[in-house]
Amino acid sequence: KQHPPNNTSIEHEKEAAASVAVVVPRRRRGRDRGRRVVENDQDNQKPSGIIPSSLMTTTTTTPLVAQTVTMADCLACSGCVTTAETVLVEQHSLQTLEQTLCEHKDMLIICMTISPASWADLARKLLGQSSLTITLKRKVTSFLQHKCRARIVLDGRVPLEWSLQEAAREFCHNYTVRQHQQQQQTSIPPPTVALSSTKIQHINGTVQECTTRPESRLPLLSSSCPALVCLVEKSTPAAVPHLSTTQSPMAMAGSFFKFQSSRDCHHYYYYYHVAIMPCHDKKLEASRRDLQINNNQDDDDGTTRPLVDLVITTSELWTLLCTSANSNDANHVFQYIQNLEMANVSTSLHQEWNKEDFTGLLTLKHGKQKHVNHHSDDVSSSNSFFSYGSGGYADYIFRFASRQLFGYEVVDDDDDDLPWMPVVETTSINRRRVVSARVAAVHKKRRDHHQVALYQHAKDGTFSCARQSPLDVPVLRFATAYGLQNIQRVLQSAPFSTTDDADLLVFDYVEAMACPSGCPNGGGQIREANNLRETPTETRERVSQTIQIMKSDRSRGGDDDDDDGMHDAVDSYPYDLCPTGPFGEDAKRILHTRFHVVPPMQHTMGAAAGVDVKDTQW
DSSP states (O other): OOOOOOHHHHHHHHHHHHOEEEEOOOOOOGGGTTOOOOOOOTTOOOOOSSSOGGGOOOOOOOOOOEEEEOHHHHHTOOSSSSOOHHHHHHHSSHHHHHHHHHHTTTTSEEEEEEOHHHHHHHHHHHHTTSOOOHHHHHHHHHHHHHHHOEEEEEETHHHHHHHHHHHHHHHHHHHHHHHTTOOOOOOOOOOEEESSSSEEEETTSOEEEOOSOOOOOSSEEOOOOHHHHHHHHHHOGGGGGGBOOBOOHHHHHHHIIIIIHHHHHSOGGGEEEEEEESOTHHHHHHTOGGGEEESOSSOOOSOEEESOOEEEEHHHHHHHHHHHHTOOOHHHHHHHHHTSOOOOEESOHHHHTTOTTOOEEEOOOTTOOSSOOOOOOOOOSTTOOOTTTTOOHHHHHHHHHHHHHHOOOOOOBTTBOOOOEEOOOOOOGGGOOOOOHHHHHHHHHHOOEEEEEEEEOTTTSOEESSOOSTTOEEEEEEEEEESHHHHHHHHTSBTTOOSTTOOBOOOSEEEEESSTTSGGGOTTSOOSSSSSOOOHHHHHHHHHHHHHHHHHHHHSOOOOSOOOSHHHHHHHHHHHSOTTOTTSHHHHHHHBOOOOOOOOOBOOSGGGTTSBGGGOOO
16 A cells, blocks of 8 residues: 655645735834835836935835735635635645646545536536436546546535535524523624634634534524625624534535545545535635644644645636647537546445445435425526525425424425515615615516525414414524625624614524525636626526526436435435434534634724724725
8 A cells, every 4th residue: 555645745735835925014113104215126226216316215124025825814814705816726726736646646545526516517518408417427527537536526416415414403403492492692702713623722822622513503594605604704793603513515525535534444644635616715615724634533743634625616627628628619528528438336335435446426316315396497587596506405404394393294296395485675764775666676586585484373283384374473484595685684684783773583594605596606617708707698597507407407317227325325424423413422523613703803003093994984
């Protein structure tokens, strides 16, 4: 066997690749404040046209030292909502992947995870209006095996199932606690910075070992969108305890590769996990120190390794395909993929994972996924609502909680889907905006803000999703909020907002995504316009096609010959590593994460010293 790579050197190289040279100006004090000092150029010539020679000063300044900024620094700073694009590109890019493959050849086992939205966008680009087939998945897997030496390609729907199950149990636990009035008034946690998945540092420098995960509280906010998490951590501290602590599917996949291989092979630092995602902000999520585990389980030597080593977007994968096919034309790229051999496919994690000679695709059995919307609507209109496009957290948890908490089984057949309805905004008189009837109608039609409720009927005590009388009591209220405008409406409600005129948030769970229409419209998806900005019509058509393919992928019958137990493996896998069971102490340690309040950036000079930057008006 190959000796494991020097993990310390790899981490130093990654930190160097992640750093961006920036110049930090020195603060001038005393008489030097406001005085401009101009240094001579390299040829010792006096600068002309800037300051008269009579006013030139002989004062010399020390050359400014270039500082480095990593993504960890961006996560700990509240100066902006998201991180700098340059930092993202430096650490998570195709160049980084190629460099890693060259420098550590035959020393790392490459494992990849492809998001369902990325699969659908590839199918849209290659197949047009066709549905996503297992054949295309196997062909793309074969390409990644030849180009990137990938041993395992994990279908993103597999860790999505794990994340949905754990998130549903987390919600039911919090709902039960609230019903028994055991949840105390939510308080804003103190600012902290993550050092690893088990260590945090307080603002006073104290380092704390965390053996348990913090408890989330209702109303619960989904946390699979990293842009939402950044927005909440940096701008809405009161909402941090309400973020779901369940890991995102990408992090779940990382836990699978790192912990499972550690248990079976005891060399989990061999496994290099690459995730292909529809969003650039997933690169930011992968750099969170909360998603880093110790290199040695038995000996905490202070070194850590991320659950996700590298993230590339769907468009970057498309660039890699075009480069290999020597063409940007989709037909030529499709023909190039068709000429590749068919990769192996497995529908059982437990049977194939321990086989050292197995390479191929780990995927779900088509047609076996629970709670599928089989009703295939025409999504040519941009206003179609698709509750599974971003993972289907609200839909899945609503059905799970209805059965678990109230014994009501939500019927799911061709003619009965959850009755999602647009949220009607109630605005107080003093904050009401006057708009024309035409603009109001357009906003109502295109709003990505929907709700569904489960009612207990006053007449006979039964449950249903339809309100039959004014006396019926809503026992579950769920919502989806896509786009920053809708997210801001949610975060400006109590208990997230402390203003006196804040409306009370009536929902128990909110699935929130920063992108309009959710993950199918992620910033890392393949754009139709070449080097040009997409028109709104092009964007709507592209997203609609991607959504149609995602629907068909979830509702289509199986085309495999094997009917063996991937679904059984999906149900049981996360808890093989968690003897205490679902949402137990082991599950909270492995399958959950934590979030932090980032203190606001303040002015340090002048009359505005001590005032938050966000509260300053220029």
